[in-house]
Structures are given as C-alpha cells and as structure tokens.
Amino acid sequence: MTIVIGFEGSANKIGIGIVRDGEVLSNPRRTYITPPGQGFLPSQTAKHHRGVILTVLKEALQEAGLKPADIDCVAYTKGPGMGAPLVTVAIVARTVAQLWDKPLLGVNHCVGHIEMGRLVTHASNPTVLYVSGGNTQVIAYSERRYRIFGETIDIAVGNCLDRFARVIKISNDPSPGYNIEQMAKKGKRYIELPYTVKGMDVSFSGILSYIEEAAEKMLGSGECAAEDLCFSLQETLFAMLVEITERAMAHCGSQEVLIVGGVGCNLRLQEMMGIMCEERGARLFATDERFCIDNGAMIAQAGWEMFRSGQQTELSDSWVTQRYRTDEVEVTWRD
Amino acid sequence: MGVNERAVQLLSSEGRHPTPRYAGPSGGRSSFLNVPFPSEREASIALGSLAPDSEPRKGGISKEMCTAGNILNVKWSADEARILRVSVGSFLDHLALVLETMLEFGPPVPL
Secondary structure (H helix, E strand, O other), X not given: OOEEEEEEOOOOEEEEEEEEOOEEEEOOXXXXXXXXXXXXXXXXXXXXXXXXXXXXXXXXXXXXXXXHHHOOEEEEEEEOOOHHHHHHHHHHHHHHHHHOOOOEEEXXXXXXXXXXXXXXXXXXXXXXXXXXXXXXXXXXXXXXXXXXXXXXXXXXXXXXXHHHHHHOOOOOOOOHHHXXXXXXXXXXXXXXXXXXXXXXXXXXXXXXXXXXHHHHHHHHHOOOOHHHHHHXXXXXXXHHHHHHHHHHHHHHOOOEEEEEOHHHHOHHHHHHHHHHHHHHOOEEEEOOHHHHOOOHHHHHHHHHHHHHOOOOEOHHHOOOOOOOOHHHOOOOOOO | OOHHHHHHHHOOHHHOOOOOEEEOOOOOEXXXXXXXXOOHHHHHHHHHHHOOXXXXXXXXXXXXXXXXXXXXXXXXXXXXXXXXXXXXXXXXXXXHHHHHHHXXXXXXXXX
C-alpha cells in the first residue's frame, strides 16, 4: 500500500490531493477568481495560494482520515506554470516533507493530467489531447516518453477563450470557459473565423485578434450577439483540435482518445471529439471538472507511479521551472 | 508544546521581526538577515525549503543562505536597491509561509 499526497498550484487553482493505490482519498481545491475583464497575475495568484494552502492541506488530511505519518511520499508540481505560484506551493511541500521526514517528488504538470486521465477513465494507451489555459498538445506514448505530435505555436486554446471572455467582460466565476460554453449554447449564427491548422500544429493568436476586432464592430452595430461569437469561437477552435487529434490517431494507429486539461471538461468539445471517434470506430475517454481542471490528486497519482518505479527528488534538485516539456520526462512506470 | 508557545519561540525575542540591515558602497547594495529558530533542525528545514529556487532575475542580484546552529543566515548583494527590495520582500513572504507551515504541521518528527 502506497499513499502519496500531491500539491498543485501552477496557475490560478491550488489543490492538494491524496491517492492510495489508485483510489482518490481526498482532493480539495480553491480557485483564485479575478473580476470580469481581468486575468490572473503571478504575484497576486501566489498571494492567494499562500493565504489558503494550509487550510486546503488540513482539509486534504481530514477528508482522507489520515495522519502525516500514514503518507509515504510528498509530490508537488515542478512545472510548467507561473513561477511565483509554483514556488509558493513547492515551499510548503518541501517543508512538510522535511517535518514529516518523507521523500519528495517533483512532478511534471502535464504528466499529472495524463496519469489522472488514465486512472479515472481506464484508457490503456490513448492518444491524448491536453487542452488548458496554458497548454495545447496532442500527445502519444512511445518508448518511455509522452511524445508531442502537435501543439500550439503561440497561445493555448484556453488562453484564447479566457482572453475573449475578458474582451466581452464575461464573469470568471466559476471559470471564463464554462461561461462561454453556456453562452455558446444560445448562439444562433456562425460567424466565420480564421481556421489555422499548420500541419500537426495549431495557432490561436490570430483568431483571437480577429474576433476581438469583430466583437467590437459587430456587437457595437448589433450585427450579431455575444452568444453567436461564443458559439463561433468554440466551433472553430474545437474543429481544429479534433482535426489534429484525428491525424495523430491515424499516424499512431490508435483507437482511443483521452481529453485532459481544464478545457477538456467542455461538453461541446467532448461531443465533437465523440463524433470523430464514432466515425473512426474509436473510443473517447474524458473526465469531469473534478479531475480535468488542475487538482492535487493528479500530481499525487503521477507521483504515485513515479515513486513506485523508484524515483525521488533530492531537496537540492527540487527547484521549480516555468518551462518543462511533457517529453522531457522519462516514463519509468510504463512498458 | 502548544502551538502558541511554538509561535512565540519561532519569532523569539532575539529575532522578533527580522530587520534587514543595509550596507555597502552607494553603487551596490547588500543586506543581511539572521533568523533564529527553536532548534538547529528547524533552521535546517527552513534552509532546505527556501534554498532550492534561484533568484528569478538573471544577474543584478545574488543571495546566499546558510545555517549556523539554530540561526538561518541570508545575505544579499544587488546592483540596485529596487532589485534588492523585491528579492527581500519575496523572501520574507516565503519565510512567513515556512514558519506558518511549521506551526500548523510541526514539530518535526524525530529522525
């Protein structure tokens, strides 16, 4: 029996989860929510995390019904993410690991998403679409690495959605993406936007600039509604993601797709991906907001796999890093 | 030992509120901070938690940390006061977080 506690705080969510042999014992989380029209900045986000992290840690232990002595390993997000929030969370993880005399383990955030998705859905060897506010990647496993087959060449898909939400002043509570999704359901008209798939990669910044300008003109003149723009943006972005995912599946001969990351809980994305999978006779795996959106259990789960395969991080090597590619990690826990 | 007593010890009389001292020629700035802990073990835990991350800014500042007994010693040298202020400010935030974590989840288990 191995129990791992995972600390995550690379963006505006702070979460601490405890996993025991594939079972999530607790997974509390808090979100730093900014006013409409504003994004979250590193120093303020770190301040938010400092203010709540110890409460969240107490909750995680209480809900799991565990004492620190029961824990075998302390995992935390090493990167990628925003520097100041990453450091904040790593400092608490290091301190408790030393106070409790437990081994420490730095986890790649993206690998955390993949391992949590595999655990929750039981997908065995899927093509992974990882879509969030900071990352957009199509990933497949081969020879001990999660290899990136395609990715964004500029901003992440979630960043494109978040920033559009700011332009039209949509609430950030519970998240801008969720509110865009709800508004898109009421969209009646499709406004044509640039469609920018570049081979296996995608580009979103041009679409954002285009729709920012279109929003100002068309909303001002009453030519279309904000709902129509939300609908059109989602349809365009998600069509691009489905296209590169399908191509990666064809390359790998894969019959499974797993969607992870915060944007992955968008039901319209899941629906569009589902249609593509049905046409190919493939299976789609997705999770809900508890595990799609950043959380502590995903770091605990990836940490569990790493720890069981013999990995540990020495204190002196426990620095965090804003850049940490998915394919830098040697996957020692899979064949 | 109760949490409150430990709180008093952690921010004990010698180090009530650690006060940075400034020194050095007008161009460069240095600052020192000496933080007493209840024991050598806690000072070394704080060092272990605070030392791994290097300064986010490349160049213009250096920070060295070590322990002497139950004291955590920090020394900064910076080109400009502005850069020094940012680094000291951020260090104090991190130090406070380590102290709170020790209060809530300590004392350290016997080795």
